Amino acid sequence: MAREDDLDVADQDLEDIALGEDYALNPEFVPMVADALERGDAERLRELLGALHPADIADLMGFLSPDDREELLPHLDQEVLAEVLSELDTEIREDILEHVPSAMLAKALGEMDSDDAADVVDDLEEDKKAQVLAAMPEMERAAIETSLAYEDETAGRLMQREVVAAPQFWTVGQAIDHFRKEADELPELFFDVYIVDPSYKPVGAAPVSLLLRSSRNTPLAQIMEPVTEIPVDMDQEEVAYIFDKYHLISAPVVEPGGRLVGQITVDDIVGVIQEEGEEDILALAGVSDAGRDASVLEIVRSRIPWLLINTVTAAVAANVIGFFQGEIEKLVILAVLFPIVASLGGNAGTQTLAVAVRALASRELSAVNAMRTVTREMTVGLVNGALLALVTGLLLYALGQGLGLALVFGAAMIINVCVASLAGALIPILLERMGRDPAVSSSIFVTFVTDFTGFFAFLGLSALILL
Amino acid sequence: MAREDDLDVADQDLEDIALGEDYALNPEFVPMVADALERGDAERLRELLGALHPADIADLMGFLSPDDREELLPHLDQEVLAEVLSELDTEIREDILEHVPSAMLAKALGEMDSDDAADVVDDLEEDKKAQVLAAMPEMERAAIETSLAYEDETAGRLMQREVVAAPQFWTVGQAIDHFRKEADELPELFFDVYIVDPSYKPVGAAPVSLLLRSSRNTPLAQIMEPVTEIPVDMDQEEVAYIFDKYHLISAPVVEPGGRLVGQITVDDIVGVIQEEGEEDILALAGVSDAGRDASVLEIVRSRIPWLLINTVTAAVAANVIGFFQGEIEKLVILAVLFPIVASLGGNAGTQTLAVAVRALASRELSAVNAMRTVTREMTVGLVNGALLALVTGLLLYALGQGLGLALVFGAAMIINVCVASLAGALIPILLERMGRDPAVSSSIFVTFVTDFTGFFAFLGLSALILL
Numbered sequence: 001m002a003r004e005d006d007l008d009v010a011d012q013d014l015e016d017i018a019l020g021e022d023y024a025l026n027p028e029f030v031p032m033v034a035d036a037l038e039r040g041d042a043e044r045l046r047e048l049l050g051a052l053h054p055a056d057i058a059d060l061m062g063f064l065s066p067d068d069r070e071e072l073l074p075h076l077d078q079e080v081l082a083e084v085l086s087e088l089d090t091e092i093r094e095d096i097l098e099h100v101p102s103a104m105l106a107k108a109l110g111e112m113d114s115d116d117a118a119d120v121v122d123d124l125e126e127d128k129k130a131q132v133l134a135a136m137p138e139m140e141r142a143a144i145e146t147s148l149a150y151e152d153e154t155a156g157r158l159m160q161r162e163v164v165a166a167p168q169f170w171t172v173g174q175a176i177d178h179f180r181k182e183a184d185e186l187p188e189l190f191f192d193v194y195i196v197d198p199s200y201k202p203v204g205a206a207p208v209s210l211l212l213r214s215s216r217n218t219p220l221a222q223i224m225e226p227v228t229e230i231p232v233d234m235d236q237e238e239v240a241y242i243f244d245k246y247h248l249i250s251a252p253v254v255e256p257g258g259r260l261v262g263q264i265t266v267d268d269i270v271g272v273i274q275e276e277g278e279e280d281i282l283a284l285a286g287v288s289d290a291g292r293d294a295s296v297l298e299i300v301r302s303r304i305p306w307l308l309i310n311t312v313t314a315a316v317a318a319n320v321i322g323f324f325q326g327e328i329e330k331l332v333i334l335a336v337l338f339p340i341v342a343s344l345g346g347n348a349g350t351q352t353l354a355v356a357v358r359a360l361a362s363r364e365l366s367a368v369n370a371m372r373t374v375t376r377e378m379t380v381g382l383v384n385g386a387l388l389a390l391v392t393g394l395l396l397y398a399l400g401q402g403l404g405l406a407l408v409f410g411a412a413m414i415i416n417v418c419v420a421s422l423a424g425a426l427i428p429i430l431l432e433r434m435g436r437d438p439a440v441s442s443s444i445f446v447t448f449v450t451d452f453t454g455f456f457a458f459l460g461l462s463a464l465i466l467l
Numbered sequence: 468m469a470r471e472d473d474l475d476v477a478d479q480d481l482e483d484i485a486l487g488e489d490y491a492l493n494p495e496f497v498p499m500v501a502d503a504l505e506r507g508d509a510e511r512l513r514e515l516l517g518a519l520h521p522a523d524i525a526d527l528m529g530f531l532s533p534d535d536r537e538e539l540l541p542h543l544d545q546e547v548l549a550e551v552l553s554e555l556d557t558e559i560r561e562d563i564l565e566h567v568p569s570a571m572l573a574k575a576l577g578e579m580d581s582d583d584a585a586d587v588v589d590d591l592e593e594d595k596k597a598q599v600l601a602a603m604p605e606m607e608r609a610a611i612e613t614s615l616a617y618e619d620e621t622a623g624r625l626m627q628r629e630v631v632a633a634p635q636f637w638t639v640g641q642a643i644d645h646f647r648k649e650a651d652e653l654p655e656l657f658f659d660v661y662i663v664d665p666s667y668k669p670v671g672a673a674p675v676s677l678l679l680r681s682s683r684n685t686p687l688a689q690i691m692e693p694v695t696e697i698p699v700d701m702d703q704e705e706v707a708y709i710f711d712k713y714h715l716i717s718a719p720v721v722e723p724g725g726r727l728v729g730q731i732t733v734d735d736i737v738g739v740i741q742e743e744g745e746e747d748i749l750a751l752a753g754v755s756d757a758g759r760d761a762s763v764l765e766i767v768r769s770r771i772p773w774l775l776i777n778t779v780t781a782a783v784a785a786n787v788i789g790f791f792q793g794e795i796e797k798l799v800i801l802a803v804l805f806p807i808v809a810s811l812g813g814n815a816g817t818q819t820l821a822v823a824v825r826a827l828a829s830r831e832l833s834a835v836n837a838m839r840t841v842t843r844e845m846t847v848g849l850v851n852g853a854l855l856a857l858v859t860g861l862l863l864y865a866l867g868q869g870l871g872l873a874l875v876f877g878a879a880m881i882i883n884v885c886v887a888s889l890a891g892a893l894i895p896i897l898l899e900r901m902g903r904d905p906a907v908s909s910s911i912f913v914t915f916v917t918d919f920t921g922f923f924a925f926l927g928l929s930a931l932i933l934l
């Protein structure tokens with residue numbers, strides 16, 4: 001376990017209770033904290049919280065009731081509070097921020113990197129925001145205000161303004177001497193020293209490990225490596241793509257003129273990648289994340305729009321069934337079978353859709369191979385449809401249904417699975433080309449297409465051939 | 468754009484053509500390469516490939532036909548080949564590796580970090596693997612064989628054996644002098660120096676940036692920070708969780724006895740997080756990724772099992788309809804309406820399921836709040852069901868259907884959406900508790916439950932009340 005050396009035995013035991021072997025918070029630990037809060041046992045709380053990393057305290061907050069959270073706040077000292085605040089989920093943070101006095105908050109913000117501080121300030125209500133900013137030193141306030149001026153989910157919001165830069169003509173020795181002298185002014189952690197020209201444009205980067213192993217008289221210009229510059233207005237999803245593709249640890253962020261204004265580090269990107277993946281999963285299911293602590297009303301609000309849209313599409317598709325009421329009256333087994341055709345089409349469409357959305361997100365699917373992908377999906381749909389038609393058709397026949405019905409069912413299955421595969425591939429590609437997020441509304445269209453086609457193909461063929 | 472300084476104007480132009488503003492490969496660039504390959508124009512190829520980062524060459528390979536890929540290989544020099552190989556998707560790499568001579572491959576592997584080299588060797592066919600390993604120097608071979616001895620998707624496979632360690636009693640100055648002297652033996656990039664005790668157990672870590680700004684006579688023991696040790700057999704998903712939670716850049720990997728055997732760096736974790744997110748999206752849709760280059764047969768094989776399972780569940784659910792054939796014959800409008808009840812239940816279930824799977828993956832949902840989550844989802848289901856019942860019931864009534872039918876439809880809607888929400892929350896929680904991946908088979912169960920309940924509630928209530 002971590003931090004073994006600087007904890008005594010009792011603390012070590014507590015840490016073992018707090019975290020499971022997988023470093024997730026133990027279920028038993030939460031009531032221990034809640035209990036100490038109830039008894040108002042400050043010393044016990046100090047012990048319990050002392051065993052936790054700020055990220056784990058943030059985690060703990062997520063499992064506590066809003067009242068318990070509020071009571072916990074005074075037991076955190078300022079530095080820990082700063083770290084906990086930057087770790088918390090937005091909705092819990094918003095709730096907590098109301099209960100932190102402005103002066104204390106201003107000080108805690110001063111301890112954070114500018115990107116984290118800006119995130120916190122952004123969650124404040126307007127009048128509190130003004131109070132907190134007014135209580136901060138001029139420099140820090142300006143940094144946060146600049147950061148907030150960039151749009152949400154862009155490189156500008158993601159970056160920290162704290163960077164380490166050096167002119168091209170310096171040597172390794174000069175740089176190290178400078179860092180030692182200015183140690184207090186430097187960010188706590190940094191991975192690259194950006195080499196800048198006189199107009200402060202980055203011309204290269206020297207990884208710190210390279211500085212460390214080069215001799216003192218090596219010119220920085222000699223060991224620097226090319227940099228991948230991130231424009232300040234780039235979308236965070238693109239930034240994540242670049243970090244992943246080129247295995248970057250940090251990258252300089254530049255203004256439109258090319259001037260260095262900040263840096264993005266990979267630990268921020270890890271969060272972005274998690275977020276974007278989660279957004280895609282939820283979007284495909286037609287739901288937005290209301291947050292772990294959301295009220296029933298908030299959850300209802302995040303889900304009902306999609307359900308209402310689906311009511312409309314389901315009603316339109318069901319209308320197709322309405323046209324064939326006469327046929328169903330005559331041959332009621334049709335009512336048993338058409339849901340199966342629609343259901344399997346829906347599943348085939350969902351499969352293709354998930355693969356296409358994933359491939360678009362990772363840019364494995366682009367204009368280069370869009371046609372090839374759609375054609376291949378159609379072929380797969382044909383094969384899968386034929387296999388399912390065979391299995392289900394034979395089964396129907398074996399169960400004593402007529403050959404005609406089995407054939408019609410099989411034919412409808414082939415048609416629907418084919419159409420489903422086509423729709424599942426084509427719809428997200430088209431949405432992407434229209435500049436829309438392909439994860440967001442594709443499944444409404446795909447489900448509608450497979451319901452409609454399933455009902456129409458099976459009932460239509462039945463009407464034509466069987467009746 | 469990157470690398471502006473060391474490219475002349477023509478090369479810069481080519482790079483602008485090769486990559487879009489978002490650093491993704493331009494669709495126009497692929498046929499340019501294919502064309503040069505066809506003409507056998509080696510000089511043009513050198514120019515075109517020279518404009519690309521190895522990660523972009525790997526990307527390009529993904530868009531080329533298998534024949535073109537094979538032809539491209541001789542145009543890559545050994546170092547670039549090494550980097551391209553470690554960037555490639557598994558299935559394309561397997562295909563390419565067959566065409567690289569064993570001796571050349573052995574040399575390319577020598578250029579890679581041990582984790583990347585092991586991944587490549589793992590993709591080789593048995594006899595080629597033996598040949599390639601035999602052609603490698605003893606040390607490198609041993610490193611790869613040790614790495615391959617760890618199970619796939621564990622910390623042992625993810626880690627690189629190359630680490631930088633220093634004894635506790637050294638000073639910053641001693642460490643830097645040592646690194647300068649042994650520069651050739653060190654990994655190209657490193658972010659932390661692990662401080663080890665005499666039995667080579669890590670007792671702390673000094674970030675390189677901290678070394679760089681501390682004075683030469685500072686003892687390492689004084690500036691070192693606590694480390695989070697990763698057991699060599701930990702699952703990569705847990706490793707990713709720890710990196711994300713504690714914002715780690717690198718972490719030491721230890722054997723069961725606690726001895727330092729390697730390190731994992733965050734750039735490997737970025738790949739893991741991407742992978743795990745993609746796996747969840749695909750698993751929820753009931754499909755495994757056959758790879759961007761998969762044949763129709765491979766894709767069919769990755770999708771048909773789920774479709775066959777769904778055929779069975781859909782048939783069982785449709786059986787419920789079969790029980791009510793008499794009722795449907797008497798009141799054929801029932802056949803138009805039951806798909807709507809089932810469809811909306813299915814959507815509500817999918818929404819809850821996606822939220823629950825995501826919350827389980829990010830450990831926001833655990834034993835601590837499982838009961839609360841399930842109860843809340845039930846309540847949401849009740850509210851959403853009631854809202855949908857109201858809208859659809861009123862609509863039916865307005866369209867001239869009887870009040871009885873509207874009431875039965877609404878009641879069935881409430882029941883099904885409630886059951887759907889319960890199933891969507893409970894099923895993934897139970898699967899997780901049984902040690903299964905909740906993303907993998909939850910949606911089969913949820914869909915079955917919502918189909919079954921939708922048909923049964925609506926048709927059953929109709930039979931009881933209307934007929």
